Amino acid sequence: MDTDLTAAYDRCRELHRRHGRTYYLATRLLPAWKRRHVHALYGFTRYADEIVDRTEDLPPTERAARLDDWAGRFLAGLHGQPVHDPLLPAVLHTIAVFDLDRDDFASFLKSMAMDLTVTSYRTYDALLDYMEGSAAVIGTMMLPILGSADPAAARESARHLGFAFQLTNFIRDVAEDLDRGRTYLPDEDLAAFGVTRADLLAARRRGRTSEPIRDLVRYEVTRAQAHYVAAAPGITLLDPASQSCMRTAYALYGGILDEVAAQGYDVFVRRATVPRRRRMAVAARALLTPTGTPVVVPGPPPAGDLPPVHGVDSRAAYRAALG
Known part of the structure; x- marks a missing residue:
């Protein structure tokens, strides 16, 4: 070169x-x-x-x-x-x-x-239209570099992984996005949980959340996890030399959601990050995992977790995201 x-x-x-x-x-x-x-x-x-x-x-x-x-x-x-x-x-x-x-x-x-x-999105479908260009295409750009024996089969999983990663960022970065005048959590979701943008701004100023915002964030975490579930089969379709990389990325981005949950779904108290020791352990484990081993995926929300609020059901987020 x-x-x-x-x-x-x-x-x-x-x-x-x-x-x-x-x-x-x-x-x-x-x-x-x-x-x-x-x-x-x-x-x-x-x-x-x-x-x-x-x-x-x-x-x-x-x-x-x-x-x-x-x-x-x-x-x-x-x-x-x-x-x-x-x-x-x-x-x-x-x-x-x-x-x-x-x-x-x-x-x-x-x-x-x-x-x-654009500073907000009325519905999840509208947000998906945005993420098609900002997230799904990142997955399809990456696929030829990572390589796959069956790229057609791996393509949809790659798109879902792009969605999952970006939704994780949106959940983690609610406070930062508010500072830029934007919200990526759909307006219809805010309304369903009785949350307004003013409520989000107030939580940002206080540095701590409220119970309705907690439930909203927990719901969005469930929605993101549904995309992780849909993305998982594609990792074993990648070239063997690429699988440990994507196992690591999958686990670490998903780990951000674990950190959000560990802090009580309060995205204002601090920015959720995966500790360095855990990052290194995940990478080492991925290197030692035999090629083709199925990826461990987040499970569906337990029965009774986050019951319907004004018609919103966390389990429905799984079904909607998985098509």
Whole structure:
């Protein structure tokens, strides 16, 4: 690789190491030749997110212009034009090596643009439409790099894993998203549990939650776990060299939900993180797990757990997410 391309991959790896500790640890379990391509995809998605979320002092029109400019350079590069950018050469090289679907990248950029204007989602279906571009396509981008003997069968599981990871982030980061003027918990869910945005903001100011918000978060955890259940079969369909990586990512992201539960579903008291000792133990266990071993999945909510509230049933979240 030429110097500029090597530097671009290094830049993506540094973004991944600095901002995606959980996923970065899992990626270290991949063969070295695959890692740089995963770093490139992470760098692409993270940089777009930085334009949207780390330039809050700028007016929305300026932020949109910056995203459009960067997306334009990316699209120009896809058409073979020279690109002067610190990380896009690595992304374009990865796309070419694996012949990744260009439509996935267009969908992702569309969802990033939505974050500049959309501050809430009325229904879960509306949120899923957003996550199709911001999360599901990440799973399908990754699949050719991870490899699979049956990519068609693994594709739907990869999409669900993208949904599961992003819902985990939404649950963990309710407070941070409120600070940016957004809520990703659907409005219809808030209403079902008698929660308003004002209630969320008040809990944010207090640094602790209320019982209705606790029940709401517990319900959303159940919904995310349903996607983990749907994603699990796809991990054993991956190339053997990729399975320990994704077992680790699966367990560690799911572990964030365990931490949310351990703190009583209070996402305002502190940001839920998986302790470093547990992260290392999960990675070691994944390395020692024989290829093809079924993934341990979160079970359905126990009978009587989170009874219906204004027609909302936690067990129905499993059925809805699993189709």
